[in-house]
Amino acid sequence: QSSVQVTGLADVYAGSMKMAGDASRKSVVNSGGMTTSWFGFKGTEDLGGGLKANFQLTSFIQVDNGTQGRFGGDTFFSRDANVSLSGSFGSVLLGRWMAPNFLPSVVGNPMGDSFAFSPLILHMDVPLFNASGWKATVPSDTGWSNQIAYSTPDIGGFKANLQYQFGEQAGDNGKKNVGANFFYFGGPLTLTGFYERAQISNPGQGTYLGTTKKDWMLAAAYDFKVVKPYLSYGQAKADNNPDKAKTLQVGASAPLAGGSLLASWAKTDLSFSDLDRKTFTLGYDYYLSKRTDVYAMYMNDKITNQSTGNSFGVGIRHRF
Amino acid sequence: QSSVQVTGLADVYAGSMKMAGDASRKSVVNSGGMTTSWFGFKGTEDLGGGLKANFQLTSFIQVDNGTQGRFGGDTFFSRDANVSLSGSFGSVLLGRWMAPNFLPSVVGNPMGDSFAFSPLILHMDVPLFNASGWKATVPSDTGWSNQIAYSTPDIGGFKANLQYQFGEQAGDNGKKNVGANFFYFGGPLTLTGFYERAQISNPGQGTYLGTTKKDWMLAAAYDFKVVKPYLSYGQAKADNNPDKAKTLQVGASAPLAGGSLLASWAKTDLSFSDLDRKTFTLGYDYYLSKRTDVYAMYMNDKITNQSTGNSFGVGIRHRF
């Protein structure tokens, strides 16, 4: 009767970490070296006539210490909590789901969704709680609550999502997040991009950000087989902040000894503060099976006027 | 070896909501338009000789923003957390389970357990955090912790539950919640009712309420096929509050165009404050499959001396 898939990913690594601006180095066992660990429940029901009902309930976890959520105050199903109807028309989804920025950023760099070692993801999504005071450039998390999202069907490799988050602010019914993204997967060529205009915080129910933030990015990759180069460029700006963040990323993956050599360099220029962040990561990823890979990563991280960081980690990522 | 059922329900709707006493209207994507969303784990083991061991661990969730629990401070398995032994004698259960009030209120109105749109459920169970200061009339939540519950077997369509919640208050071993309910399902006729006497708060471990609260309700429904009318009446009173809440509900469901037309009106009179609440909901529910239905609801909500509320929502409910 019941038709639920229990699924997830456990990724944990041992490493020595020092980010730009850190006062000291730390030996760690940490979660999510390549992908933020998660577990959850998903299902699809065939309603006939090509129509399907789908649900997703997925939760971020920290496999090193057993804590639920990505950070203090994260909500339980902050990764996904939604129901959708899909068919030949595409899909209509209600609930919490990825923000428009997330999947393009993952597809647009060779380290995917590594919140520990991908230079692009680090610049966009991960604040540093050290002397550098680095802030994530994305306006409002990588997931949005209270969404209505429309996804187009796949048309010759092209797909797009239109996303609207109700602000649900008492006495101020107009505040909202809106955005869109697109993907083109045509043989060796990948093209992707997003635009967001955000006024509401995430995760959870959300509050007014006190300003309007805009963010966009375009990215491309091309698989030459011997090497797959990646290129992305984007900008982020809040109405109440003179700084515009401009992020350029170049990267590549290449087959090597049965695994993949991965390299990525990202530079974010904060235009008004006249601050630069430059992060370079070199890594190797080896698949023991379709579901399990081991990896080693080295990262160099620099911010103007801050101590330089060098980090390395060796880990295992297991899908279930 | 293992024999666990992973199961639940995801219900989410888009709507425009204004309850009696609300200062303004809100556009929302909300969870639980028809049934409070939940997920969990259940299992039954056949011990032989007609004896069975059963467990339930189920958790309320908010599918719109991914938050766990019905409200801040709800516990993880506040829907169910219990083990029971069942057989020809009935069933004995230890742990957290429905309060006596819950199932009779669900069976006794045509919108079932809709905490968003059922007039009866709203009056009994959902406080309003606005100018109206509306309080739920049930003494202590729809679920009770630390219970010993005895359930009779089904005897000719009749079934009853006797429930006792240990107060577990330090230095005051006598405080407790006690209650009972019954159900009669005889062909087209449904009869149900409950009585509760509560001194301990819920959910979680519970604290002394500072008073004793009593609550009862009787309800009936009769399925004439072309229409199924519902009627319920109940009273709630706390020893330390001069107000007695008297709640009358009349409703009906009727088949229409492959779905069900639903209507329900509830009136609660607070005897001492001389306040009335009158809520009326008209809705339509259409099943896409046994597991998935879509619905549209309109609700009008009035409390003496408060701004009137009008709400509507369109949603999808998916069982898994």
Next chain:
Amino acid sequence: QSSVQVTGLADVYAGSMKMAGDASRKSVVNSGGMTTSWFGFKGTEDLGGGLKANFQLTSFIQVDNGTQGRFGGDTFFSRDANVSLSGSFGSVLLGRWMAPNFLPSVVGNPMGDSFAFSPLILHMDVPLFNASGWKATVPSDTGWSNQIAYSTPDIGGFKANLQYQFGEQAGDNGKKNVGANFFYFGGPLTLTGFYERAQISNPGQGTYLGTTKKDWMLAAAYDFKVVKPYLSYGQAKADNNPDKAKTLQVGASAPLAGGSLLASWAKTDLSFSDLDRKTFTLGYDYYLSKRTDVYAMYMNDKITNQSTGNSFGVGIRHRF
């Protein structure tokens, strides 16, 4: 595709409890009379060549009131959150897992891991929040976060674990927990022991304890079939506390009327404070099936200069 085991244990009992030092007696429905209730997700993937990838995500729960965790502030997957690679070389694990003290204490007494009724477990692991001010003698929880653990293969019934928890303290990279344990299961004979040196608190990410704590125990059991006696002895000492805790435990289990009679007595002497705790438990455990047992326990608990406690409980434990 997915290969996850959803599994756990729900244990709940009704009882009347009074621990040494308690001012009054409490009637309760409580969770975990014999084993702390839990649920979770586990999986093993065969990678070929004898190599396996394994993960565990397990969570403690309170089946009486539905609360997640063993106590306020416990983390979600505080029981297990790890990935390991295992083969003929043994196993290497990264993440949160049992502390070295836990499994030897369970194997070394006839009431196993009962945090409610096992004298040994109570003395080692369960603080009393009453007049006695009893503190757990183990240095840092029964589980450790941020571990690298190496487990030997089974060599003629002998097995050992070497465990290292990174402290991950900012500006103080040297703080850590280290420990080891061993097990010998040779026919009727069981031998086990552990040593720990702890500087970091648990569960969760952990903070510096402000001192260094050391703890060890040795235990043996021998199954004569008509009776299985148990014996354990251990010591615990913190550098900043003059008290050394010395714990002796003797116990036995014996088949009786299709079930098992269980008895255990533990005495902990706090050398400097000149305080003794003596706890004796007598119980009976009967299996209704391989997965479900019912039990009855009586416990007497004494601490120097404190009121004596007498407790009893009747419960059911169900594995799923």
